[in-house]
Amino acid sequence: MVKFVEINVKSVLTRQRFRDNWFWNRYTINPYRGCQFACNYCDAITEKYLVHEDYRDFSRVIYVKKNCVEVLKKQVRKAKPDVVALSGVTDPYQPAEKKYELTRKVLEVLAENSFPVNIGTKGDLVLRDMDILKEISEKTWCSVSFTIITFNRDLLRHFEPYAPPPEKRLKAIEKLRSEGIEAGVNFIPIIPFFLDSKENLEEVISKVSGRAGYVLIGSGMTLRSNQRIRFMELLKRNFPSYVEKYLKLYGDREHPPPSYLVKINREAYRLCKKYGIKNYIPPPSYPRPFKENFDVSFLLLQIAFFKEFRTGNPYSAWAYHRASENIERLNTDIRKLYMEGKIDEIPGVGESIRKTIEEYLAEGKSSKLKKEMGEW
Numbered sequence: 001m002v003k004f005v006e007i008n009v010k011s012v013l014t015r016q017r018f019r020d021n022w023f024w025n026r027y028t029i030n031p032y033r034g035c036q037f038a039c040n041y042c043d044a045i046t047e048k049y050l051v052h053e054d055y056r057d058f059s060r061v062i063y064v065k066k067n068c069v070e071v072l073k074k075q076v077r078k079a080k081p082d083v084v085a086l087s088g089v090t091d092p093y094q095p096a097e098k099k100y101e102l103t104r105k106v107l108e109v110l111a112e113n114s115f116p117v118n119i120g121t122k123g124d125l126v127l128r129d130m131d132i133l134k135e136i137s138e139k140t141w142c143s144v145s146f147t148i149i150t151f152n153r154d155l156l157r158h159f160e161p162y163a164p165p166p167e168k169r170l171k172a173i174e175k176l177r178s179e180g181i182e183a184g185v186n187f188i189p190i191i192p193f194f195l196d197s198k199e200n201l202e203e204v205i206s207k208v209s210g211r212a213g214y215v216l217i218g219s220g221m222t223l224r225s226n227q228r229i230r231f232m233e234l235l236k237r238n239f240p241s242y243v244e245k246y247l248k249l250y251g252d253r254e255h256p257p258p259s260y261l262v263k264i265n266r267e268a269y270r271l272c273k274k275y276g277i278k279n280y281i282p283p284p285s286y287p288r289p290f291k292e293n294f295d296v297s298f299l300l301l302q303i304a305f306f307k308e309f310r311t312g313n314p315y316s317a318w319a320y321h322r323a324s325e326n327i328e329r330l331n332t333d334i335r336k337l338y339m340e341g342k343i344d345e346i347p348g349v350g351e352s353i354r355k356t357i358e359e360y361l362a363e364g365k366s367s368k369l370k371k372e373m374g375e376w
Contacts, residue, residue, distance in 0.1 A: 002036055003061045012068040013075040018321055021301035023118040024284055025085035031102035033063035035090040037122055037163040040234050041189055044089045046224045055226040062096050069105045076113045084110055087120025097125055107132045116141035116284055122163040124172040133181050141284035143182040146173055150195050151203060158238055173212050188218025193245050196264050202271055209275035217279055219264035220255050261312030266376050280305060293327055293334045296357055299366055300324040306372035323348040335361060
């Protein structure tokens with residue numbers, strides 16, 4: 001039995017220090033806390049995010065931010081329009097949304113104030129809001145990412161017991177794209193020993209190609225605090241022979257070792273090439289002050305994305321993140337700095353990054369990005 005608790009909040013629009021280079025968002029919004037889909041791999045029950053007294057209540061007690069729309073209206077007046085992620089800690093289209101419609105109302109506010117949006121969900125209820133998503137897409141940019149990790153229903157009843165079946169999510173992707181709204185797949189997480197086989201990787205990537213615009217590969221399933229406790233309990237209860245495998249793979253770490261991640265990423269990338277589907281969300285591009293600054297900034301983030309993907313190390317390209325952030329913050333046009341020979345005066349821009357920026361501004365392309373995206 002699910003219990004809904006209505007609460008008032010002081011803030012709902014959270015600004016991130018660094019822009020995300022997977023979903024391109026600067027802000028996040030979660031209209032709910034807790035999630036009825038009860039996915040047993042979810043890391044939202046870790047202490048970092050949890051507001052419940054008991055992590056087991058995360059799917060049984062849903063906190064509804066009843067004043068979030070009023071709070072958001074005040075916050076957007078003071079915030080610069082930028083990409084908002086509706087996802088992260090909870091699913092914005094979980095069953096609670098049918099009753100409260102907070103996600104729809106949030107989208108209305110964002111559309112009215114020209115904020116671009118990325119939505120992460122497992123719920124085909126998102127189709128209800130097609131009209132608003134089209135408006136956002138036409139004004140600025142909109143992308144909807146559906147989690148699909150396998151089509152094996154025997155496994156899904158353990159990992160995603162209350163989420164809509166992946167076939168529904170795939171049909172939702174097709175409907176959104178037929179209306180001109182970008183939509184793709186989060187193949188996140190690829191659960192070790194269950195979903196990392198070549199057979200499952202190929203089945204997911206082949207089935208979504210031609211229907212989805214992209215498939216994001218998430219091979220680094222975390223095992224943190226409460227999340228580790230819950231997942232290991234699931235293994236002991238239903239898959240006891242896998243317990244020792246997980247202890248050996250993870251040890252005391254929160255992530256699998258980089259060597260494992262690189263192996264899975266390499267195979268997934270090969271399959272994306274084989275089936276002709278992108279393994280990234282193309283950077284958004286829409287009118288704004290100093291637009292070219294953002295284009296350069298996004299280029300550096302995309303290079304960072306591929307460097308991190310190749311190495312299995314999320315911190316391997318932080319120089320690109322820092323330089324990207326500083327370029328976004330410029331109060332002058334980066335092309336003016338380029339014409340004056342002052343690109344290297346931007347904090348965090350060393351010789352290698354300077355050459356990448358200058359090539360892009362001079363030729364409209366990047367050999368560095370092409371190299372990072374090339375064959376392994």
